Every structure is written in structure tokens, then in C-alpha cells.
Amino acid sequence: MTLRLYDSLTRAKQPLQPLHPGLVTMYCCGITVYDYCHLGHARTCITWDLVRRYLQWSGYEVRYVQNFTDIDDKILKRAVDESSTMEAVSEKFIAAYFEDMEALGVQPADLYPRATHTLDGIKRLIAELEAKGYAYPSGGDVYYSVRNFDGYGKLSGRRLEDLQAGASGRVTVADPDGAQKQDPFDFALWKSAKPGEPAWESPWGKGRPGWHIECSAMVREFLGETIDLHVGGNDLIFPHHENEIAQSEAVTGQPLAQYWLHNGMVKVDGEKMSKSLGNFTTIRALLKTVDPMAIRLLVLQGHYRKPLDFTETAIAAATNGWHTLREGLQFGYDYGGDFGWELAFTPLGPDANQWTVAFQEAVDDDFNFAGGLAVMFELAKHLRSEGNKLKFEGSTPADLDLLQTQWITLVSLAEILGLSINPESQSSNDNGLTDGDIEQLVAQRTQARKDKNWAEGDRLRDVLQEAGITLVDKPGGLTEWFR
Ligand SMILES: Nc1ncnc2c1ncn2[C@@H]1O[C@H](COP(=O)(O)OP(=O)(O)OP(=O)(O)O)[C@@H](O)[C@H]1O
Ligand SMILES: [Zn+2]
Numbered sequence: 001m002t003l004r005l006y007d008s009l010t011r012a013k014q015p016l017q018p019l020h021p022g023l024v025t026m027y028c029c030g031i032t033v034y035d036y037c038h039l040g041h042a043r044t045c046i047t048w049d050l051v052r053r054y055l056q057w058s059g060y061e062v063r064y065v066q067n068f069t070d071i072d073d074k075i076l077k078r079a080v081d082e083s084s085t086m087e088a089v090s091e092k093f094i095a096a097y098f099e100d101m102e103a104l105g106v107q108p109a110d111l112y113p114r115a116t117h118t119l120d121g122i123k124r125l126i127a128e129l130e131a132k133g134y135a136y137p138s139g140g141d142v143y144y145s146v147r148n149f150d151g152y153g154k155l156s157g158r159r160l161e162d163l164q165a166g167a168s169g170r171v172t173v174a175d176p177d178g179a180q181k182q183d184p185f186d187f188a189l190w191k192s193a194k195p196g197e198p199a200w201e202s203p204w205g206k207g208r209p210g211w212h213i214e215c216s217a218m219v220r221e222f223l224g225e226t227i228d229l230h231v232g233g234n235d236l237i238f239p240h241h242e243n244e245i246a247q248s249e250a251v252t253g254q255p256l257a258q259y260w261l262h263n264g265m266v267k268v269d270g271e272k273m274s275k276s277l278g279n280f281t282t283i284r285a286l287l288k289t290v291d292p293m294a295i296r297l298l299v300l301q302g303h304y305r306k307p308l309d310f311t312e313t314a315i316a317a318a319t320n321g322w323h324t325l326r327e328g329l330q331f332g333y334d335y336g337g338d339f340g341w342e343l344a345f346t347p348l349g350p351d352a353n354q355w356t357v358a359f360q361e362a363v364d365d366d367f368n369f370a371g372g373l374a375v376m377f378e379l380a381k382h383l384r385s386e387g388n389k390l391k392f393e394g395s396t397p398a399d400l401d402l403l404q405t406q407w408i409t410l411v412s413l414a415e416i417l418g419l420s421i422n423p424e425s426q427s428s429n430d431n432g433l434t435d436g437d438i439e440q441l442v443a444q445r446t447q448a449r450k451d452k453n454w455a456e457g458d459r460l461r462d463v464l465q466e467a468g469i470t471l472v473d474k475p476g477g478l479t480e481w482f483r
Contacts, residue, residue, distance in 0.1 A: 019258065022077075023062075026048070027067075046104060066112060067215060070116050071208050090114075099203045122213050126249045144188075156241075216244050226254045242468055306368055324377060392441065
């Protein structure tokens with residue numbers, strides 16, 4: 001089977017052919033560390049965590065680098081507001097980032113370079129751009145000359161002629177002193193020091209790097225001149241990734257990345273969730289009421305390239321979905337001991353059985369994780385219903401070897417997606433009935449009453465009552481239940 005992924009540059013699905021067989025190099029534009037991360041950042045980080053885990057499961061070694069932008073106007077502003085320093089603000093939010101990501105089950109990158117640690121590489125790149133005629137100094141700043149790079153606009157599909165001044169907030173905000181530029185779309189590679197701001201020595205005078213150049217420098221320093229996957233949110237396509245291409249490719253003459261992958265935005269009422277707009281919900285606030293695995297599921301259930309609407313309903317649906325999966329995952333821990341199953345096993349690989357193959361077929365098509373999840377839900381629902389038979393009827397006619405394979409498959413697939421349960425704390429035997437158990441018992445009781453088997457109906461009511469569930473029979477044979 002071949003993994004095909006949608007490349008934003010060629011605007012088509014392409015088969016994955018890494019530069020070095022068996023190894024995938026991957027760079028993700030990380031966070032500007034001036035505030036707590038919100039659900040939008042969670043989506044981006046979880047998405048690329050899933051891709052990385054899936055590539056590993058498919059047999060690739062993955063070298064994954066994600067940066068921290070720790071030099072930025074917004075960090076400086078926060079430092080001023082808090083009477084703090086840029087370093088202190090960055091450290092605080094980098095620490096918070098790691099806490100949030102650990103809670104969400106995002107595996108750490110192999111390397112987290114920071115702008116402040118990459119200044120030599122940044123200065124080297126700017127000097128090379130200048131030597132090759134792509135950059136010019138102006139009043140202590142250094143600008144990239146977009147008109148000198150033929151391919152400018154190839155990623156975003158924007159042609160320079162069509163671009164109008166002020167089309168992107170980030171161009172004007174980042175480069176306020178447009179008067180010094182030869183062209184309005186030239187962007188700053190180096191900014192001269194302003195009084196009181198952190199600054200570093202350079203051949204162009206004291207100053208600090210622009211935002212775009214740090215990624216070009218980090219990719220080159222830590223992964224090489226051409227990488228396999230360059231990934232990030234689709235809000236970065238223009239100008240950030242367009243500028244990364246212009247910087248890197250002008251110097252190396254090589255493609256910066258073999259494939260450009262972009263995830264869609266988390267939206268609130270149709271607008272991008274963002275720190276700047278103030279319409280955000282932080283990961284830590286969300287985790288007070290929502291299971292981190294439900295957040296992963298929220299991300300998994302939609303296609304990574306599509307927008308994801310953040311609503312109560314979406315969170316509730318993801319939570320329900322997680323409960324179903326969790327009950328399926330719990331099966332072996334609840335009953336495997338009785339059947340003599342070995343609960344510690346080596347997770348299954350891609351071609352192990354029909355379910356892993358179906359999962360792989362779905363996800364190989366441009367990371368269609370929702371398609372892979374469908375396979376898992378089928379397994380989880382089946383295991384849940386077998387569990388109910390065991391719990392309430394004492395036995396199941398199902399083939400136990402097959403059940404074991406299905407359970408191992410579900411656990412293995414869940415592991416690829418970073419979905420895990422804590423069998424101890426989630427044991428439905430120890431902690432009463434799960435929602436699925438209750439639904440099942442209520443349905444059995446309804447059937448018993450329809451069959452006029454009152455004794456069985458009463459017995460089931462007692463089982464539920466003992467577990468602290470109250471039943472309310474409504475007209476028309478419906479029964480509502482409350483914990
Ligand atoms: N609403 C969102 N949905 C998905 N990804 C997002 C969202 N907002 C930011 N990201 C992604 O998070 C990563 C880090 O973003 P960064 O720290 O630059 O945030 P930002 O876009 O400046 O945030 P904000 O707009 O909230 O200030 C980028 O890859 C970006 O694409
Ligand atoms: Zn970047």
C-alpha cells in the first residue's frame with residue numbers, strides 16, 4: 001500500500017517517497033510563546049503528532065523538529081505589560097506548552113529549536129541571501145527582495161502583481177517601516193535594535209531577526225536543505241511559508257520541502273480561533289471539563305485539511321465517541337483475565353489482519369483518520385455488546401480467540417492514534433456502569449416489559465438501582481435514566 005498525501009504546492013495528492021528511504025524528515029512551525037495555547041494550537045499539534053505516529057507505525061523513522069518563536073513583538077509587549085523580560089515570558093509559556101501537550105498525549109518532537117538559540121544560522125543565511133542579491137540592507141534593517149525570486153507566490157497561488165499593499169496584516173504589522181523597502185512586499189530579515197529591546201550583534205548592526213527567517217535557518221541547521229514534510233496550519237501559507245520558500249530556495253537552489261502539508265483552522269462562529277482576536281479557549285481551561293482523549297477524538301473525527309468548528313455539540317459528540325471507544329478498550333481488562341489472556345502484548349503492525357488493513361487503507365489516503373476510526377468504532381461497539389452479554393447474561397456464544405484478536409486490534413489501533421485508557425481507573429466493574437451498559441440494560445428491560453416478562457423487567461430495574469441509576473418510565477414505553 002502507498003501513502004498518498006495532499007501537497008499544497010502541487011495541489012494534488014502525491015505518493016510519499018522520502019528522500020532517504022525509510023526516513024521522513026518533518027518540520028512544523030511552532031508556537032509564538034506569549035500566551036497559553038488554545039484549542040487551535042492543540043489541533044495543529046495533535047494533527048502532526050498523529051501523522052508522525054502513523055508514519056512510524058507504517059515503518060518509517062521520523063525525525064521531527066518543531067520550533068518555538070521566542071523573539072517577537074507580541075512577546076515583547078507581554079513582557080512590558082507584565083514588567084517582565086522576553087526570556088521570562090518565553091520560558092513561562094514554553095513550560096506551559098509542554099504541560100498542555102503532555103496532557104493531550106502529544107509526543108515530544110526530537111528537537112525544539114528556538115530563535116534565540118539559532119542566531120548564528122539565521123545570520124549566515126541572511127549574509128548568503130545578501131551575497132546572492134536577494135537581500136539588501138536599509139537603515140539598519142535587512143529586507144528580502146521578493147521581485148528577485150522568480151518563484152514568489154507559487155505556494156499560495158498569489159502573484160506579486162495581484163497583491164495589494166496591506167493584503168496581509170502580518171506583512172504590515174511585522175514591517176511597520178515600509179518606507180525603507182524597495183517594494184511593499186519585501187519583508188524584514190533583520191530589524192535594527194530599538195531602545196530597550198533585546199538585540200544581538202550582526203554585520204548589519206545590533207538588532208533581531210524577522211519571523212520568517214528563523215524557520216528557514218532552523219530547517220537548514222537541523223534537518224538539511226531539503227526536507228520531506230513541511231507542515232503547519234493553513235493560516236501560515238501566506239506570507240510565512242511563501243517567504244520561507246523564497247529565503248531557503250534562493251540560497252540553496254533546492255526545493256525546501258518535498259511536500260507541503262497544511263491543516264485547517266479551529267473556528268469559532270466562522271472565525272479563526274486566535275489569541276489576537278480573543279475568541280479562544282485555552283487547552284488548560286478545556287481540560288478542566290473535557291477528557292484529553294475526547295479532544296484528540298475531536299481532532300480525529302474531521303479531516304485534517306477542513307476547518308473544525310468549536311461548539312458545545314462538537315465537544316459532546318467527541319466525548320460520546322470517546323466513551324464508546326473506551327468501553328471497547330476496557331473489554332480485555334475486564335474479562336481477559338477470566339479467559340487467560342495475556343494483557344501485555346506487542347501491538348499489531350499494518351498487515352496483521354483485516355481490520356488493520358482496512359484502517360491502513362483509510363489513513364493511507366491523505367491521512368483520513370476518520371475512516372480509520374470507523375474501523376475502530378465497529379470493533380469497539382462489538383466488544384461493548386459482548387461485554388454486556390458477559391456481564392448480564394454470564395456468557396457469550398462468541399469465539400473467544402476472535403474476541404481476543406478484535407480487542408488486541410482495537411488497542412493497537414488506538415495506540416497509533418495516542419488514545420489510551422487507564423484500565424485501573426476506568427474499570428467499569430469497579431466503578432459502576434458505563435453509559436453503554438446502562439443503555440443496554442434499559443433496552444433489555446424495555447424488551448422484557450414488552451414481552452410481559454415482568455419478573456425480568458423488575459430484576460433489571462434492581463440491577464440498575466443498585467448501581468445508583470434512577471429510571472423514569474414515560475408514556476409510549478420510553479424510559480429515561482439518571483445517575
Ligand atoms: N485556530 C487555529 N486552528 C488551528 N491551528 C492554529 C490556530 N491558530 C494557530 N494555529 C497554529 O498554531 C501554530 C502556532 O501558531 P502561533 O503561535 O503563531 O499562533 P498564532 O496564529 O499567532 O495565534 P494567534 O492568532 O492565536 O495569535 C501554527 O502552526 C498555527 O497555524
Ligand atoms: Zn515557519
